[in-house]
Amino acid sequence: MQKRVALVTGANRGLGYEVARQLADLGITVVIGSRDLEKGEAAAESLANDRRMVHSRHLDVTQATTIQAAIGSIIDQYGRLDILVNNAGIMIDSETTILELDLTMFQNTLETNALGPLLLCQACIPYMQENNYGRIVNIASTLGSLTDIATPDSAYSVILSPAYRLSKTLLNGLTVLIAKELRETNILVNSACPGWVRTRLGGDQAPLMPAQGAETPVWLATLPDDGPRGGFFREKRPIPW
Numbered sequence: 170m171q172k173r174v175a176l177v178t179g180a181n182r183g184l185g186y187e188v189a190r191q192l193a194d195l196g197i198t199v200v201i202g203s204r205d206l207e208k209g210e211a212a213a214e215s216l217a218n219d220r221r222m223v224h225s226r227h228l229d230v231t232q233a234t235t236i237q238a239a240i241g242s243i244i245d246q247y248g249r250l251d252i253l254v255n256n257a258g259i260m261i262d263s264e265t266t267i268l269e270l271d272l273t274m275f276q277n278t279l280e281t282n283a284l285g286p287l288l289l290c291q292a293c294i295p296y297m298q299e300n301n302y303g304r305i306v307n308i309a310s311t312l313g314s315l316t317d318i319a320t321p322d323s324a325y326s327v328i329l330s331p332a333y334r335l336s337k338t339l340l341n342g343l344t345v346l347i348a349k350e351l352r353e354t355n356i357l358v359n360s361a362c363p364g365w366v367r368t369r370l371g372g373d374q375a376p377l378m379p380a381q382g383a384e385t386p387v388w389l390a391t392l393p394d395d396g397p398r399g400g401f402f403r404e405k406r407p408i409p410w
Contacts, residue, residue: 172198173197173252174197174243174247174251175189175197175198175253175254176202177199177201178202179256180203181211182212188254200223200225201224202225202226204227204257206226209225209226227239230281231284236285240293240296244296249296251297252303253293253304253306255307255308256386258281258308261278262275262278262329263333265329278336282333282340283337290343294351302356303355306386307361308363312333313333313335313338314409344358352399357389357397357398358398361385361389363383364381389402
């Protein structure tokens, strides 16, 4: 079997960096996709060693041309792409209610958190189909769970961020639709909530370290052929949509 190749977006820091590290520790060749190429190259250099194969590509999930260029470069170099972790994301509306939400802010959030992952799936899946193998992990959030949003006594009810919440709801919808499209293949598509992780996005008060948050995404990225598909998981257990 040829060595698996994984692309992790937004992996120059935080959760994505840790996902990249754990995948590389499993012997998978990892490509860090980063909007800032210098930061991506620095992250890849810091991770790479005799055991870890880690490289970087310029990839802005809001720019279709960089997605196509990055995927094309990966295929040219490795001849395959087996794993996609859609990790890149933004939260820029933490102090805004849904009735005050600025449309431009909403559009920017959707472009990064949902439309970018869709473009990446559309670009990567044809190559996965060639080898009848693929694992796609969409980094979602409990904040996007409709069940949680509708629960008045949820522990997350005080958090606003309507654009972020809705972008993750949409991302979960994409997970289900893409998994449905691929149900007859060996391409498994799932959503993961990493939990509240101590990153730039999660803040210093978060209870989980990146290594803990990365466990479920890495598990989903390395599922066996009979693993779950079209699900939403936290701590390796299904959670409500």
